[in-house]
Amino acid sequence: MNIKGVERKVYFVLLGLLSDNLSINTFMGYATSFSSMYYCRFCKLDKKAAQTQIQLHRELNRTKSNYEEDLNKPFKETGIKENSESNRLKYYHAEESCVVDVMHDLFSHGICAYDFAAVLNYMIKTLKISLHTINYRIKKFKYGESEKQHSLKKNKKNHIRTASFKMTAKDMLRFVRYFPLIFGDLVPQNNEVWNFVLSLVELVDLVMLPSFNEHLLKILEEQIIYHHTLYTQLFNEKLKPKYHILLHYVQTIRKLGPPRYTWSFRFEAFHQIFKKYCRNITSRRNICLTLCTKASLIFSNNLNNANFFGIDLTYKNAVTVKLINMPYFALLDIDSNIHLHNFQASNNVSYKGVEYKIGYFLSKSSRRLSNIELYEIRDILIKNDDLYFVCRKWRISNYSEHYAAFEVTGPCDMYKIAEVNEFDGPPIHLYSIENKLYIRLKKYFI
Numbered sequence: 001m002n003i004k005g006v007e008r009k010v011y012f013v014l015l016g017l018l019s020d021n022l023s024i025n026t027f028m029g030y031a032t033s034f035s036s037m038y039y040c041r042f043c044k045l046d047k048k049a050a051q052t053q054i055q056l057h058r059e060l061n062r063t064k065s066n067y068e069e070d071l072n073k074p075f076k077e078t079g080i081k082e083n084s085e086s087n088r089l090k091y092y093h094a095e096e097s098c099v100v101d102v103m104h105d106l107f108s109h110g111i112c113a114y115d116f117a118a119v120l121n122y123m124i125k126t127l128k129i130s131l132h133t134i135n136y137r138i139k140k141f142k143y144g145e146s147e148k149q150h151s152l153k154k155n156k157k158n159h160i161r162t163a164s165f166k167m168t169a170k171d172m173l174r175f176v177r178y179f180p181l182i183f184g185d186l187v188p189q190n191n192e193v194w195n196f197v198l199s200l201v202e203l204v205d206l207v208m209l210p211s212f213n214e215h216l217l218k219i220l221e222e223q224i225i226y227h228h229t230l231y232t233q234l235f236n237e238k239l240k241p242k243y244h245i246l247l248h249y250v251q252t253i254r255k256l257g258p259p260r261y262t263w264s265f266r267f268e269a270f271h272q273i274f275k276k277y278c279r280n281i282t283s284r285r286n287i288c289l290t291l292c293t294k295a296s297l298i299f300s301n302n303l304n305n306a307n308f309f310g311i312d313l314t315y316k317n318a319v320t321v322k323l324i325n326m327p328y329f330a331l332l333d334i335d336s337n338i339h340l341h342n343f344q345a346s347n348n349v350s351y352k353g354v355e356y357k358i359g360y361f362l363s364k365s366s367r368r369l370s371n372i373e374l375y376e377i378r379d380i381l382i383k384n385d386d387l388y389f390v391c392r393k394w395r396i397s398n399y400s401e402h403y404a405a406f407e408v409t410g411p412c413d414m415y416k417i418a419e420v421n422e423f424d425g426p427p428i429h430l431y432s433i434e435n436k437l438y439i440r441l442k443k444y445f446i
């Protein structure tokens, strides 16, 4: 690399390998079956104890030194099958940089499925809500225009019994987010199982945070313990391996950062593409080589393509406008001479892959959610590739614990113009329950 005319050699240190649970265990030399006695890649708690223990024991944590000692002991006593090839790297060790697989731990045949199996079973047996009603509620609920909703398959009794719901990880993520709004009005206030549902919803929100500090890590740690305690007490269940692995999230976040940056969603999305290739390729001599060749051709084509790193902002059919000529100008709260500028106005835009349309809602909140504001997009304006929204403010009255959502009372006669990055994130939607309007914040959601 040439830096200010001086040739420098740059070295990269491997920080971590991204993978799902099974692959990371395989690559790191650990047990590849989660029914093994020592299946955990983070500690050496045996599987019997891991079914009941909610507190972690530091002395059982795997370390570089005990990993090396355990290589000389039988697999049955340690859970280590072989030395990982990655340990030959000078600055990397299998034990020090183990990632977590949040997609499979929580959403794909994970904790959410186990939890909902127990909760739906309770709703059917104790609250006498029929399976037909449950399926109808799921089908009827509209997540909102921007959610790319597709219809979910009907849940059958055996899906609930075996916790094998017919939904993708992304569907499950959405289902957890909106579960309180889908079923909240069917469940009495202060119901203990409903409190457990809310603990899961909050846990998922926390795990999905884009950044952490010590305060948030402490809250996450307490939330995991609270959730697991309720699960074992309410349903008389043992903790499955994924519940145990979740206990290691706080220590992993401290080492490698938020789990959302190491998850497998994007990698698994490629499965569909490769499945299509497999169907179209007739040669079966070396299908893996063919797929690898395809993948490298696509990658090099993308690198050559000027659009690969994405145009942040795209829009169509824009017209030139001035704020001073707009009907809401008198209600607009502005303190600069922005109203004198010419803007391009469009009905919808795509910014960093997120679609914004007139009529969508955006939230603006402080870090600790002490101050939440809700805005409806009334105009979308562009100036020199900067994106602005002219928004109408809506009133938020209070937070409903039962629905895990904020109640919205209606619009105010106050308009403001703000840049896209001033808002929390992607658009959110209003949901109507028993003649009241609610929003769920999407601050931590994809």
Ligand SMILES: [Zn+2]
Residues within 6 Å of the ligand: 040, 041, 042, 043, 044, 045, 244, 245, 248
């Ligand atoms: Zn462990």
